[in-house]
Amino acid sequence: xxxxxxxxxxxxxxxxxxxxxxxxxxxxxxxxxxxxxxxxxxxxxxxxxxxxxxxxxxxxxxxxxxxxxxxxxxxxxxxxxxxxxxxxxxxxxxxxxxxxxxxxxxxxxxxxxxxxxxxxxxxxxxxxxxxxxxxxxxxxxxxxxxxxxxxxxxxxxxxxxxxxxxxxxxxxxxxxxxxxxxxxxxxxxxxxxxxxxxxxxxxxxxxxxxxxxxxxxxxxxxxxxxxxxxxxxxxxxxxxxxxxxxxxxxxxxxxxxxxxxxxxxxxxxxxxxxxxxxxxxxxxxxxxxxxxxxxx
Amino acid sequence: xxxxxxxxxxxxxxxxxxxxxxxxxxxxxxxxxxxxxxxxxxxxxxxxxxxxxxxxxxxxxxxxxxxxxxxxxxxxxxxxxxxxxxxxxxxxxxxxxxxxxxxxxxxxxxxxxxxxxxxxxxxxxxxxxxxxxxxxxxxxxxxxxxxxxxxxxxxxxxxxxxxxxxxxxxxxxxxxxxxxxxxxxxx
Numbered sequence: 001x002x003x004x005x006x007x008x009x010x011x012x013x014x015x016x017x018x019x020x021x022x023x024x025x026x027x028x029x030x031x032x033x034x035x036x037x038x039x040x041x042x043x044x045x046x047x048x049x050x051x052x053x054x055x056x057x058x059x060x061x062x063x064x065x066x067x068x069x070x071x072x073x074x075x076x077x078x079x080x081x082x083x084x085x086x087x088x089x090x091x092x093x094x095x096x097x098x099x100x101x102x103x104x105x106x107x108x109x110x111x112x113x114x115x116x117x118x119x120x121x122x123x124x125x126x127x128x129x130x131x132x133x134x135x136x137x138x139x140x141x142x143x144x145x146x147x148x149x150x151x152x153x154x155x156x157x158x159x160x161x162x163x164x165x166x167x168x169x170x171x172x173x174x175x176x177x178x179x180x181x182x183x184x185x186x187x188x189x190x191x192x193x194x195x196x197x198x199x200x201x202x203x204x205x206x207x208x209x210x211x212x213x214x215x216x217x218x219x220x221x222x223x224x225x226x227x228x229x230x231x232x233x234x235x236x237x238x239x240x241x242x243x244x245x246x247x248x249x250x251x252x253x254x255x256x257x258x259x260x261x262x263x264x265x266x267x268x269x270x271x272x273x274x275x276x277x278x279x280x281x282x283x284x285x286x287x288x289x290x291x292x293x294x295x296x
Numbered sequence: 297x298x299x300x301x302x303x304x305x306x307x308x309x310x311x312x313x314x315x316x317x318x319x320x321x322x323x324x325x326x327x328x329x330x331x332x333x334x335x336x337x338x339x340x341x342x343x344x345x346x347x348x349x350x351x352x353x354x355x356x357x358x359x360x361x362x363x364x365x366x367x368x369x370x371x372x373x374x375x376x377x378x379x380x381x382x383x384x385x386x387x388x389x390x391x392x393x394x395x396x397x398x399x400x401x402x403x404x405x406x407x408x409x410x411x412x413x414x415x416x417x418x419x420x421x422x423x424x425x426x427x428x429x430x431x432x433x434x435x436x437x438x439x440x441x442x443x444x445x446x447x448x449x450x451x452x453x454x455x456x457x458x459x460x461x462x463x464x465x466x467x468x469x470x471x472x473x474x475x476x477x478x479x480x481x482x483x
Binding site: 058059061062065099117120121123124125127128129131134137138139140141142143145146148149150152153157158159 | 358361362364365366368369370371372373375376377386387390391394445446449452453456460465470471472473
């Protein structure tokens with residue numbers, strides 16, 4: 001019995017992204033394609049998203065010109081590929097406040113948004129620091145926080161402090177404080193609805209960018225594989241590794257069940273198709289009675 | 297094991313690559329992302345006067361970007377917790393100081409010709425932030441928090457809209473610091 005369908009939907013990408021950005025210590029190892037994606041979870045009378053991407057109108061040109069970000073498509077187009085309209089989304093879990101995850105709340109007018117309270121509080125703190133510490137506020141658009149004020153006014157913003165079980169039935173939120181960001185979190189779907197689930201999926205946000213973050217090369221330490229944290233952390237790599245262990249524990253160390261949304265090769269692991277817009281839809285699992293959105 | 301062997305083992309364990317690793321040898325150096333300098337600004341903006349203005353404006357823009365971000369974050373927390381004790385936080389003092397410093401810089405900013413309108417947007421953004429900051433000391437005495445929070449929210453949106461209108465990729469006045477960020481490929 002599966003309660004939820006899960007799709008990873010690509011909405012843009014960077015063709016050549018420094019590998020060291022996604023994998024700690026991978027200096028001078030060239031570039032990888034970095035897809036920008038969000039996750040759609042559908043089932044039990046809910047349509048939820050993990051992150052909402054960014055809105056191209058604000059800085060799409062800058063991203064395109066300067067950083068080679070390509071082929072952005074709006075949620076109407078992207079979600080349309082799996083038969084969903086943005087207006088139907090009722091819940092959004094924001095794993096962290098970076099612009100490419102929290103930057104498009106406006107396109108989901110009927111959704112409630114969950115974010116860790118610490119994510120907001122610590123960004124306020126970071127923004128109050130002297131200019132010489134400016135590095136600590138990278139990738140956050142004050143505009144996204146301004147839009148968050150409206151969400152809070154409309155009681156559509158729910159701040160979470162730590163873990164939250166059953167944010168939706170069988171869907172839990174878990175905090176990874178001071179890791180990729182100050183208040184990052186991941187989303188766990190217990191797809192059989194059981195407390196001790198045998199069918200768990202972890203949607204990792206940016207706590208895991210690519211497969212190597214979970215199964216990195218361990219040859220240098222005489223191991224087959226080791227956790228190798230992501231390259232960008234305003235918190236600590238230690239906390240990233242500890243969060244990885246916690247995620248892996250939840251999926252009983254079946255690494256395939258930890259879903260890295262910036263991973264291009266996810267298409268090689270799960271059924272997938274490329275849309276007419278040149279963007280990828282990957283089907284992680286299907287709820288009972290749901291039809292595939294990637295095959296024939 | 298000898299001390300030398302010990303040290304080699306240690307280096308191997310802590311390093312991803314050995315010093316003679318081919319991977320380290322074969323890649324070209326990667327140029328770093330940078331904010332445009334004065335010469336680039338002159339080329340992009342068309343005149344020395346405009347470039348000079350843009351250089352002077354950067355610090356103010358950065359100040360206002362941060363003030364708006366801080367105020368917005370504080371308002372979210374105030375809204376969801378229904379608490380207004382934040383007004384006593386050190387961060388609010390820092391925010392007020394940054395806003396005051398920005399005011400002094402704006403006063404000293406010379407804006408002739410086509411950039412005068414740009415300065416106007418900067419002044420407006422600063423003004424809207426000031427209205428919010430002046431509200432804070434009165435918050436503890438107010439019982440109509442929802443109304444005052446709504447007013448603050450409106451001022452915030454106005455401030456952000458003005459600063460957005462004053463944004464310019466060519467001038468290096470951008471809302472998000474992308475260096476070292478999710479999309480920074482550094483080229």
